[in-house]
Amino acid sequence: MPAREKIGNQSQAEPEGALRVQRDHEAIARLADDLLPALIAKLASSGLGEIEVHQGGWKARLRMPAPTGESRRGAGRALDTTSGLGHIGRGIAGRSRSEERDPRPCPEEEAPCDPNPTVARSPAVGVYHPRGDLAVGMRVRAGDRIGYVNVLGVNQDVVSPVDGIIGSSLAEAGEAVEYAQELVRIELPERSAEADGGRPGRAPAGVVGQA
Amino acid sequence: MFTKVLIANRGEIALRILRACRMLGIGAVVAYSEADREGLAAQLADEAICIGPADAKHSYLSAPAVISAAVVTGCDAIHPGYGFLSEDDGFADVVRAHDLAFIGPSAEVLERFASKEATRRLLAAHGLMTIPGSTMLRDEAHALEEAERIGYPVLIKPSAGGGGKGMRLVRTARELDSAFKVSRSEAKAGFGDDSLYLEKYLDDNRHVEIQVAVDRFGNAIHLGDRDCSVQRRHQKLIEETPSPALTDAARRDLAERALKAVASAGYENLGTLEFLVDGKGEAYFIEINCRIQVEHPITELCTGIDLVALQIKIAAGEPLGIAQADVVSRGHAIEFRILAEDPAKDFRPQAGMVGAYLTPGGPGVRMDSHLYPGYEIPSYYDSLLGKLCVWAPDRALAIARGDAALRELLVDGVTTNIELHRAILANQVFIDGKVTTSLLDRVGSAPFVAAGNR
Numbered sequence: 001m002p003a004r005e006k007i008g009n010q011s012q013a014e015p016e017g018a019l020r021v022q023r024d025h026e027a028i029a030r031l032a033d034d035l036l037p038a039l040i041a042k043l044a045s046s047g048l049g050e051i052e053v054h055q056g057g058w059k060a061r062l063r064m065p066a067p068t069g070e071s072r073r074g075a076g077r078a079l080d081t082t083s084g085l086g087h088i089g090r091g092i093a094g095r096s097r098s099e100e101r102d103p104r105p106c107p108e109e110e111a112p113c114d115p116n117p118t119v120a121r122s123p124a125v126g127v128y129h130p131r132g133d134l135a136v137g138m139r140v141r142a143g144d145r146i147g148y149v150n151v152l153g154v155n156q157d158v159v160s161p162v163d164g165i166i167g168s169s170l171a172e173a174g175e176a177v178e179y180a181q182e183l184v185r186i187e188l189p190e191r192s193a194e195a196d197g198g199r200p201g202r203a204p205a206g207v208v209g210q211a
Numbered sequence: 212m213f214t215k216v217l218i219a220n221r222g223e224i225a226l227r228i229l230r231a232c233r234m235l236g237i238g239a240v241v242a243y244s245e246a247d248r249e250g251l252a253a254q255l256a257d258e259a260i261c262i263g264p265a266d267a268k269h270s271y272l273s274a275p276a277v278i279s280a281a282v283v284t285g286c287d288a289i290h291p292g293y294g295f296l297s298e299d300d301g302f303a304d305v306v307r308a309h310d311l312a313f314i315g316p317s318a319e320v321l322e323r324f325a326s327k328e329a330t331r332r333l334l335a336a337h338g339l340m341t342i343p344g345s346t347m348l349r350d351e352a353h354a355l356e357e358a359e360r361i362g363y364p365v366l367i368k369p370s371a372g373g374g375g376k377g378m379r380l381v382r383t384a385r386e387l388d389s390a391f392k393v394s395r396s397e398a399k400a401g402f403g404d405d406s407l408y409l410e411k412y413l414d415d416n417r418h419v420e421i422q423v424a425v426d427r428f429g430n431a432i433h434l435g436d437r438d439c440s441v442q443r444r445h446q447k448l449i450e451e452t453p454s455p456a457l458t459d460a461a462r463r464d465l466a467e468r469a470l471k472a473v474a475s476a477g478y479e480n481l482g483t484l485e486f487l488v489d490g491k492g493e494a495y496f497i498e499i500n501c502r503i504q505v506e507h508p509i510t511e512l513c514t515g516i517d518l519v520a521l522q523i524k525i526a527a528g529e530p531l532g533i534a535q536a537d538v539v540s541r542g543h544a545i546e547f548r549i550l551a552e553d554p555a556k557d558f559r560p561q562a563g564m565v566g567a568y569l570t571p572g573g574p575g576v577r578m579d580s581h582l583y584p585g586y587e588i589p590s591y592y593d594s595l596l597g598k599l600c601v602w603a604p605d606r607a608l609a610i611a612r613g614d615a616a617l618r619e620l621l622v623d624g625v626t627t628n629i630e631l632h633r634a635i636l637a638n639q640v641f642i643d644g645k646v647t648t649s650l651l652d653r654v655g656s657a658p659f660v661a662a663g664n665r
Contacts, residue, residue: 179261
């Protein structure tokens with residue numbers, strides 16, 4: 001990790017720095033052995049989404065992974081009878097309410113909240129255009145541009161959230177999309193390899209999209 | 212008339228606009244943030260579209276997101292509601308540039324009335340009395356100089372925005388220095404504009420406002436007054452119409468002067484002129500709100516005129532269709548803002564999930580709210596849960612109906628200010644119609660609640 005390498009380089013040049021690094025490593029070991037297991041147990045039993053502890057000059061923050069599907073759906077059950085209304089993201093992309101994401105916003109609000117990180121989502125309201133050469137089975141890295149959403153003439157990139165393989169498209173080229181709408185499924189390499197009988201790399205389109 | 216309107220707001224006002232559109236036979240699309248995915252307006256809309264994350268900067272306050280949503284859903288107009296982009300002349304201009312209509316005053320009108328300080332001067336030139344105040348403040352030194360000239364106490368006020376944000380009461384030069392910095396940063400954060408000015412603070416004043424409507428053909432009407440003197444930290448809690456602070460003659464005179472001034476200054480669409488009325492009954496103009504007001508339902512209850520529908524019609528280029536003689540205000544109406552705030556804990560905003568929810572009924576009772584059982588109140592926005600409004604032939608009966616309705620109203624799962632409203636209604640100062648804007652801040656909520664519990 002770059003940060004550790006930097007500390008290591010400094011330690012060769014400065015004895016004081018070496019001592020500091022040693023103290024840091026001891027602190028990390030204490031955190032890992034004593035504090036973290038206790039915090040994990042506390043977090044699991046508390047029902048909290050996040051817990052942060054300050055100790056000396058150190059800070060540890062634990063956040064529960066975002067659960068998926070039904071388990072994250074809470075508020076609004078009373079109104080579930082409204083399913084099938086013409087909400088653009090639901091109607092156009094064909095999402096059913098059981099596939100919807102949790103209404104609760106993520107703590108990080110700059111990016112679409114994503115309980116399912118293997119789907120590329122729309123960064124804005126606009127008109128979706130996939131990259132010209134995008135094809136099922138294509139390998140992508142996290143952050144690779146796989147298309148764009150045109151917002152009043154300004155293109156905003158749609159990027160892959162993970163390293164993986166392009167799966168099925170969930171929106172058509174030229175389609176109006178809403179913020180955070182699911183656009184393209186991204187299959188994780190190991191999962192697609194299993195689905196492909198162990199062959200790494202390319203996976204059959206029909207299987208990739210089913211994960 | 213429009214064919215489809217994008218509603219770029221949330222909560223009760225999004226629902227109110229949706230209902231007005233349906234009544235007019237116009238299609239409507241509700242634009243919502245991720246935090247409002249389960250909001251009632253988004254749920255009840257024929258069409259809804261997510262425009263961004265919970266942070267309003269990237270959703271309800273994002274002009275590209277809102278306009279793009281209107282374009283891709285095939286809307287021909289945008290209703291901004293109140294707050295957010297509702298009085299942003301730049302936004303109104305960009306909306307028009309995209310061949311969409313802005314439901315509100317035109318960009319030029321909004322720009323003319325954008326600065327509160329400049330509006331005071333403009334309407335003073337058109338015959339309204341204003342409170343002594345400063346020009347726009349350059350810095351702390353200028354503020355000190357102007358405050359000395361006007362005389363303490365003074366109010367520091369942001370030139371943009373509303374809702375009491377950035378306003379500070381300052382009684383000494385020493386207080387001014389720190390309050391100036393706080394107001395400036397609050398104004399910048401709240402409205403993106405840190406321009407401030409000073410206004411002489413009148414102790415024991417009443418807040419009275421006049422509702423006007425002006426179409427593009429120069430037809431202008433007023434729809435009476437509203438009294439919003441029950442406030443906490445410059446935020447209205449209870450509003451009523453007609454104001455108990457004015458005689459009928461004074462009421463008519465103020466409404467006519469306000470309408471004449473605003474129409475001759477070139478205003479268009481729905482608007483509200485706010486005044487402070489002192490102990491002698493003198494009304495000083497303080498500011499104009501170029502949008503639909505939170506408290507508009509009480510005017511609707513007394514006049515029978517749908518103000519949101521009227522606003523939409525004016526924006527669509529239709530004539531008012533009603534003359535001043537057609538506007539008849541009957542009876543008395545009171546609005547209670549139901550807030551997710553804990554009066555016992557310094558009105559701290561509350562979040563959480565609504566459990567049981569029961570709205571009151573009976574003659575003259577109206578509840579505008581986006582709540583439902585199981586609704587998770589997001590912590591990102593203001594604490595308004597709804598508006599309970601009552602109407603009756605006279606004020607005494609309106610107070611009685613208000614109390615009965617507040618008793619029936621049940622919002623479980625979150626602390627609200629319902630009991631505080633009941634306590635205020637039972638207070639002799641309110642019953643006598645003598646509440647002033649500073650009363651609640653001066654005595655706090657505890658004496659009201661304690662007296663109400665006796």
